Amino acid sequence: MHKSIESLIRDAEQSGRPLPQVVLDRESAEMGIAPEKIRARIGQTLGVMRGAIAEGLEGKVRSASGLTGGRSKRLWDDGPRILGPRVTTILARAISTLEVNAAMGLIVAAPTAGAAGVLPAILISVDEFAEGGMGEDRLIDAMLVAGGVGGVIAQRASLAGAEGGCQAETGTAAAMGAAAVTWLHGGTHEQISTSIALCLQGMLGLICDPIGGLVEIPCIYRNASAAMQAIAAAEMALANLDFPVSADEVIDVMGEVGRRMPSAYRETAMGGLAATPSAQRLVQIRPTKRPSGASS
Amino acid sequence: MVSLFDILGPTMVGPSSSHTAGACRLGLIARAVAGGMPESVRIQLHGSFAATGEGHGTHRAIVGGLIGLAPDDLRLREAYDEAKAAGLQWEFEEIDLGDEAHPNTAIFNVTLGGEQLVIRGASLGGGRVEVSEIDGFPVALGGSYHTLVLLAHDEPGTIAAVATVLAGHHVNLATMRVDRTGRHQDALMTIEADEPVSEPAVGAIRSFPWLRWARVVPKIA
Numbered sequence: 001m002h003k004s005i006e007s008l009i010r011d012a013e014q015s016g017r018p019l020p021q022v023v024l025d026r027e028s029a030e031m032g033i034a035p036e037k038i039r040a041r042i043g044q045t046l047g048v049m050r051g052a053i054a055e056g057l058e059g060k061v062r063s064a065s066g067l068t069g070g071r072s073k074r075l076w077d078d079g080p081r082i083l084g085p086r087v088t089t090i091l092a093r094a095i096s097t098l099e100v101n102a103a104m105g106l107i108v109a110a111p112t113a114g115a116a117g118v119l120p121a122i123l124i125s126v127d128e129f130a131e132g133g134m135g136e137d138r139l140i141d142a143m144l145v146a147g148g149v150g151g152v153i154a155q156r157a158s159l160a161g162a163e164g165g166c167q168a169e170t171g172t173a174a175a176m177g178a179a180a181v182t183w184l185h186g187g188t189h190e191q192i193s194t195s196i197a198l199c200l201q202g203m204l205g206l207i208c209d210p211i212g213g214l215v216e217i218p219c220i221y222r223n224a225s226a227a228m229q230a231i232a233a234a235e236m237a238l239a240n241l242d243f244p245v246s247a248d249e250v251i252d253v254m255g256e257v258g259r260r261m262p263s264a265y266r267e268t269a270m271g272g273l274a275a276t277p278s279a280q281r282l283v284q285i286r287p288t289k290r291p292s293g294a295s296s
Numbered sequence: 297m298v299s300l301f302d303i304l305g306p307t308m309v310g311p312s313s314s315h316t317a318g319a320c321r322l323g324l325i326a327r328a329v330a331g332g333m334p335e336s337v338r339i340q341l342h343g344s345f346a347a348t349g350e351g352h353g354t355h356r357a358i359v360g361g362l363i364g365l366a367p368d369d370l371r372l373r374e375a376y377d378e379a380k381a382a383g384l385q386w387e388f389e390e391i392d393l394g395d396e397a398h399p400n401t402a403i404f405n406v407t408l409g410g411e412q413l414v415i416r417g418a419s420l421g422g423g424r425v426e427v428s429e430i431d432g433f434p435v436a437l438g439g440s441y442h443t444l445v446l447l448a449h450d451e452p453g454t455i456a457a458v459a460t461v462l463a464g465h466h467v468n469l470a471t472m473r474v475d476r477t478g479r480h481q482d483a484l485m486t487i488e489a490d491e492p493v494s495e496p497a498v499g500a501i502r503s504f505p506w507l508r509w510a511r512v513v514p515k516i517a
Contacts, residue, residue, distance in 0.1 A: 001297075001298045001303075023300070027300045030297060038300065041301065042304065045305060063311070100310065103310070103311075104310055104311065104316070104353050104372065104373045106307065106309055106368060106370060107307070107309075108304065108305055108307050108308075109305060109422070111302075112313050113310050113312050113317070114313075146303075146304070147300045147303045147304045150304070151303050155298060159421075160421040162421060176303075212348070212351060213344070213347065213348035213351065213352075215311040215312050215352070216311070268344075269348065
């Protein structure tokens with residue numbers, strides 16, 4: 001995969017190929033898989049994403065710890081009040097996938113399980129908002145753009161909360177989503193690159209401090225806020241708002257912030273929200289049943 | 297090398313790519329290295345696996361992998377029931393391997409067909425795993441290639457003999473690694489290949505008199 005946003009865009013401009021095609025061709029060459037097979041697999045991936053959103057919104061899933069489940073449906077049923085219905089839709093869908101994840105449901109880790117709610121909420125909703133829909137082919141293209149961006153971040157910074165905090169997980173997912181949405185709305189290469197920078201600058205420094213060490217709270221809410229961050233960045237970039245630091249540089253800063261982040265804030269549940277008295281009380285209710293097996 | 301489906305995937309049963317999907321993959325590799333579903337297994341969990349594993353479904357995912365369930369198989373939720381039905385006997389214990397050990401380390405003490413095997417591995421993040429030790433031999437198995445694990449009596453010519461068989465069956469080798477406990481004792485070979493190693497090729501290797509056992513570890517999607 002490409003190692004910089006700059007080289008990804010340069011490849012597209014020099015060859016005259018659309019951005020998704022550049023990502024697809026590179027993957028096909030590096031992995032020795034036919035392009036149509038890659039597209040088909042992305043199509044299946046989108047199906048899993050849709051399934052998880054629908055399952056969570058039924059409101060029935062509950063995690064083993066009891067910490068999460070049912071909130072996405074409450075939001076879906078009870079909103080919107082302040083902004084339009086589209087905002088509520090995206091928020092509820094981001095939470096929905098993470099609730100399914102916490103309940104050992106089937107999700108797509110894009111780029112991680114803890115950030116699995118962001119990209120589906122954005123793409124499935126934006127597809128639905130467009131009159132007549134975006135069409136499956138364009139959604140697959142948007143996934144390729146998102147994947148290309150995620151690949152750059154994986155190589156320049158990190159995708160793991162244990163290495164770089166939540167910025168590495170939901171921050172990356174949001175940057176992938178921002179680029180995908182900007183592309184879907186006809187954004188130029190410069191606007192796509194700016195959307196990544198604008199999105200990530202707003203996610204810098206976000207710590208990973210899950211209560212009880214579980215991928216539940218605050219993760220479900222951080223997926224919702226990351227999805228909004230992505231949409232905001234795409235809106236601003238598409239309106240030609242600029243950012244003086246390049247996407248690659250912002251990604252590098254994210255890597256640097258992650259490396260300097262104390263370990264208490266890197267998925268250890270030793271600091272942040274996880275270390276609060278409220279969190280400690282919640283964790284005590286965590287079940288510890290772990291039956292050994294004997295054949296009978 | 298990063299692949300697109302490392303970023304847009306894996307498709308998996310939640311909640312954690314490292315503690316659930318990775319744990320399941322470790323179970324799958326341990327099963328393959330053991331040569332099938334163990335009769336009994338004692339699994340020692342270290343660090344974060346021990347501390348936060350239960351809430352992440354780590355134990356279930358490992359048991360699921362040991363009975364052959366893939367990371368995207370929803371039966372992982374009921375892995376204990378599935379494993380009992382399959383006849384697996386298992387027990388977990390916590391272990392402190394010190395600060396040097398990877399925080400998501402699991403050690404499998406496997407019994408199958410009167411043989412005992414110790415397999416150590418870690419979940420590295422994003423669902424990627426590495427098995428680092430088989431019965432004291434250092435290895436580096438990630439499940440990203442079709443892999444052949446061979447334990448052979450250490451004598452001259454064994455490496456050449458294996459390589460010749462594989463070449464004869466048109467297997468393109470990605471990596472080959474050999475470790476010995478000492479001269480004229482045992483050597484463990486791990487061979488990673490782009491394509492699956494065919495049954496006839498494995499059969500030919502198994503027929504060598506100096507071979508103790510050969511195990512095929514399939515590539516994990």
